[in-house]
Amino acid sequence: MQTTFQIPTRGPGLYEFTDQVAAWVQGSGVLTLFVRHTSCSLLIQENADPEVQNDLRNFFHRLVPPTTDPSMAYLTHTYEGPDDMPAHIKAAMMPVSLSIPVENGRMRLGTWQGIYLFEHRNAPHTRQVAAYLAV
Amino acid sequence: MQTTFQIPTRGPGLYEFTDQVAAWVQGSGVLTLFVRHTSCSLLIQENADPEVQNDLRNFFHRLVPPTTDPSMAYLTHTYEGPDDMPAHIKAAMMPVSLSIPVENGRMRLGTWQGIYLFEHRNAPHTRQVAAYLAV
Amino acid sequence: MQTTFQIPTRGPGLYEFTDQVAAWVQGSGVLTLFVRHTSCSLLIQENADPEVQNDLRNFFHRLVPPTTDPSMAYLTHTYEGPDDMPAHIKAAMMPVSLSIPVENGRMRLGTWQGIYLFEHRNAPHTRQVAAYLAV
Numbered sequence A, B, C: 001m002q003t004t005f006q007i008p009t010r011g012p013g014l015y016e017f018t019d020q021v022a023a024w025v026q027g028s029g030v031l032t033l034f035v036r037h038t039s040c041s042l043l044i045q046e047n048a049d050p051e052v053q054n055d056l057r058n059f060f061h062r063l064v065p066p067t068t069d070p071s072m073a074y075l076t077h078t079y080e081g082p083d084d085m086p087a088h089i090k091a092a093m094m095p096v097s098l099s100i101p102v103e104n105g106r107m108r109l110g111t112w113q114g115i116y117l118f119e120h121r122n123a124p125h126t127r128q129v130a131a132y133l134a135v
Helices: A016-024 A051-061 A085-092 B018-024 B051-064 B082-091 C019-026 C052-065 C084-093
Strands: A001-008 A013-016 A029-035 A040-046 A097-103 A113-119 A125-133 B004-012 B013-016 B027-036 B040-046 B097-103 B113-119 B124-134 C002-010 C011-017 C030-037 C042-047 C097-103 C113-119 C122-134
Touching: A001 A013, A001 A016, A001 A113, A016 A113, A016 A125, A029 A040, A029 B124, A040 A051, A040 A085, A040 A097, A040 A125, A040 B082, A051 A113, A051 B082, A085 B040, A085 C042, A085 C052, A097 B027, A097 B097, A097 B124, A097 C097, A113 A125, A113 B051, A125 C030, A125 C097, B004 B013, B004 B018, B004 B113, B004 C042, B013 B051, B018 B113, B027 B040, B027 C122, B040 B051, B040 B082, B040 B097, B040 B124, B040 C084, B051 B113, B051 C084, B082 C122, B097 C030, B097 C097, B097 C122, B113 B124, C002 C011, C002 C019, C002 C113, C011 C052, C019 C113, C019 C122, C030 C042, C030 C084, C042 C052, C042 C084, C042 C122, C052 C113
Parallel strands: none
Antiparallel strands: A001 A125, A013 A113, A029 A097, A029 A125, A040 A113, B004 B124, B013 B113, B027 B097, B027 B124, B040 B113, C002 C122, C011 C113, C030 C097, C030 C122, C042 C113
């Protein structure tokens, strides 16, 4: 059973889509999520306090600043904008695919776990997440 | 075939549970491991020299220090303790799920690969790793 | 359906093997890739501009420099060479396994996505990537 989730984004940060996925899964097996881009990530993170999501965005912005930052002057892939190469780097550091066991129609997420699209680019995008459920 | 592995932890570091998993798998297929928490990680790492595990813990402690460190003063999610938000950040940087091919009852791990729970919190925890074996 | 891809490497950097994998997959299901080493990684990255691959290599070299760098003097696992412990750290930060949905014989990669072996060691190696296709 396959589908594609569409996640609209409006700049860097975490966009939760747990509910979309939960409504689609059924039976028992393994869910595979795969993001079809190289400048955003999939993330399982705490969905209780929105400050966690802001702190995550800010940490990675400092660890991998825009190429306009002097510390990043050694990067050469800059013609798509100062946020582009840092987006590829963040996409290398965080998951492109997730595998989640499903039991009796429910993902085996922990109490505080939500599923997020982590957008690394500044411009609005519609991101595609390919999903496969093997039951 | 599903199960849940319970991994007791006593502070930051790597806890190997390869043997538990090896004893459970059978047949040929794919094993999915999924950690049901947002402040610890799953890791495949070298299991020959324990210094590797200490060095990994120390590297990530320096890359993402406690929020009491002045360099982390911009973080806002601090009410669960100085080790909490850094734990979420480390959980974003390292795997929450692993997929391991299994052949004739054995995981296709390399010679030096072990499976670890990487605990990022200071307090003792019992961590749950959901496992699904599709044969 | 199982196989092992062999990827020869000659020092740090990204080695694409998308074509090898594309030629092997068939049907519809999920492809699991698993690298059987603890000093290299699997990566999905942009395959349009080779500068992206150089920038990725250079970023991680600066984030996790050789143990001869004074900033890394706290590391203790150094007897396998100055590039060894940093290789384990990078292997912890980037994927050891990837799960990719397959539909009608084609991986559901995005337009610019390629599959890479990211070598972290200086010496030449032949790396093994275990593959399992569940259809």
